[in-house]
Structure formats: structure tokens, C-alpha cells
Amino acid sequence: DVKVTQSSRYLVKRTGEKVFLECVQDMDHENMFWYRQDPGLGLRLIYFSYDVKMKEKGDIPEGYSVSREKKERFSLILESASTNQTSMYLCASSFSRQEQYFGPGTRLTVT
Amino acid sequence: AQSVTQPDIHITVSEGASLELRCNYSYGATPYLFWYVQSPGQGLQLLLKYFSGDTLVQGIKGFEAEFKRSQSSFNLRKPSVHWSDAAEYFCACIYSWGKLQFGAGTQVVVTP
Numbered sequence: 001d002v003k004v005t006q007s008s009r010y011l012v013k014r015t016g017e018k019v020f021l022e023c024v025q026d027m028d029h030e031n032m033f034w035y036r037q038d039p040g041l042g043l044r045l046i047y048f049s050y051d052v053k054m055k056e057k058g059d060i061p062e063g064y065s066v067s068r069e070k071k072e073r074f075s076l077i078l079e080s081a082s083t084n085q086t087s088m089y090l091c092a093s094s095f096s097r098q099e100q101y102f103g104p105g106t107r108l109t110v111t
Numbered sequence: 112a113q114s115v116t117q118p119d120i121h122i123t124v125s126e127g128a129s130l131e132l133r134c135n136y137s138y139g140a141t142p143y144l145f146w147y148v149q150s151p152g153q154g155l156q157l158l159l160k161y162f163s164g165d166t167l168v169q170g171i172k173g174f175e176a177e178f179k180r181s182q183s184s185f186n187l188r189k190p191s192v193h194w195s196d197a198a199e200y201f202c203a204c205i206y207s208w209g210k211l212q213f214g215a216g217t218q219v220v221v222t223p
Contacts, residue, residue: 004154031209042215043155043201050209058210090154097209099145102154 003027004103006091012109019078021106023091030095032074034058034066037088037105049074081110113138113206117214124192125222132187132217134202143205144185146176149216150198158200161185172196197221 007022025032033048035058045058047066055066063085067075074093078085086109092100114137124130136142143162147155159170166178176187185202202214 033210040215043213045210048210092155094209097143097205099157099160100209100211101157102147104154105152107152 004091004093004101006089006103006106008106009104010107010109012111013078013081014111015082017078017081017110019081019108019110021076021078021089021091021108023074023076023093023103024072025074025093025101026072027093027095027101028071029093029101030071031093031100032068033092033094033100034064034074034076035090035092036060037090043090046076081108083110086110113204113212115202115204115212115214117200117202117217119217120215121218121220123220123222126194127191130187130189130192130196130219132200132202132219134185134187134214135183136185136202136204137183138204138206142185144176144178145203145205145211146170146174146185146187147201147203148172148198149201155201158187192219192221194221194223 004025034046035043037043044060049055049068065077089106091103094100116135145160146158149155158174159168161168161178168176199216201216203211
């Protein structure tokens, strides 16, 4: 079974802190994705990566950056966390144009 | 531009009754379509997918979906709902670079 893990299930940070969310997949997938999920807004793509060191902006990249130094790991970085970044963050991975497999999510609260 | 529409935000169904969730897509080429389910506080789990071939697709947990090109629809069905089917359901379509376009989701409530 494909396994996508995220470093934390719950995280509480203060405004202005730098926040790292990590995602690891064990299926050698080339594509990895970061989404945020908010009530009434569904899932919105923040960034994705189709190869090591490659990244593309999604629909809502402002305030975020990403890093992919190894194929299995994709990090989402909030350079200076703000309260409007309180959300559920979901990581996913996929092979080519196949289905995406999701991690359990990280619920981030910024106070 | 591609889009996925789930017309029903919320559906309430009695345990044992049938369930149908609607999904319409707008996409120029042959779509790759998916249904995912999300239990509270969890990630998304793939229920089923359609790439090509037989338009009636079987998935996990007793779900099936039918692709109808003429109606641009990919509706999800289950003949008899269990209390554990209470969750949020998302329809999605692949577009460039393997990115998914999601519908807004349908919340399913199951009553005794």
C-alpha cells in the first residue's frame, strides 16, 4: 500500500514564526502536492513538484514556499505564519497522471 | 477552463437506503475522473477512478460510479448505505501535469 505521512497531525504556532510541514511518500512517486482545505472552499492547490528540485505554483502560493531535495520528501514552508494560514494542510503524491494518494493532514493553528 | 461541479453540498440519507452523489465536469479532452472520501479529521481516500473503457466503475466499500460522456457526469452510487458512510465526498478530474481539480464536496449524513 502507498503510504504518505505528514510530520504532525496538529500544530500550534505563533504569528510571525517560520513553520515547516513535512511530507514523505514511500512509493517512488514523481509528483507531490500540497493543498490547504478550508470549510466552504474545498481543496486548493498551493504548490506541486514533478521532480526533485522542481516546483510549480498552484492556485494559492502566496505566503508559502516549498522544498524538494529528495524524491520522497516534500516540505511546505510558511516563512512568517499569519492567522489567515490557519487551516488543514494535506500532502499528496502520484505517479504521472495517475490517482493521488493523500496523507492524514496537518491541522495548523496560528495564534 | 476545467471545472468540477458537485451540485449537492449536503445530503441526508437513512441507513439502508440508496445513495447517489452527483458530479459534473467540464474538460476538453477525455477526462480522468476520481471519487474520494474524507472522514472527519482525516486525509482523502480514493474510492474509485475512471480512465477509459467500461463506463461503470466499481470501487471500494461497495461504491460504484457511472461515466456518461453525453451528460459530462460521473455520479457515485451505493445501493445500501451504512452509518460508516457518513463523510465528505469529493469528485475530481485530472488536468495538466497530473494536477487534480476538485469539486466543492458533498457532505453525507446517515440517519438511523
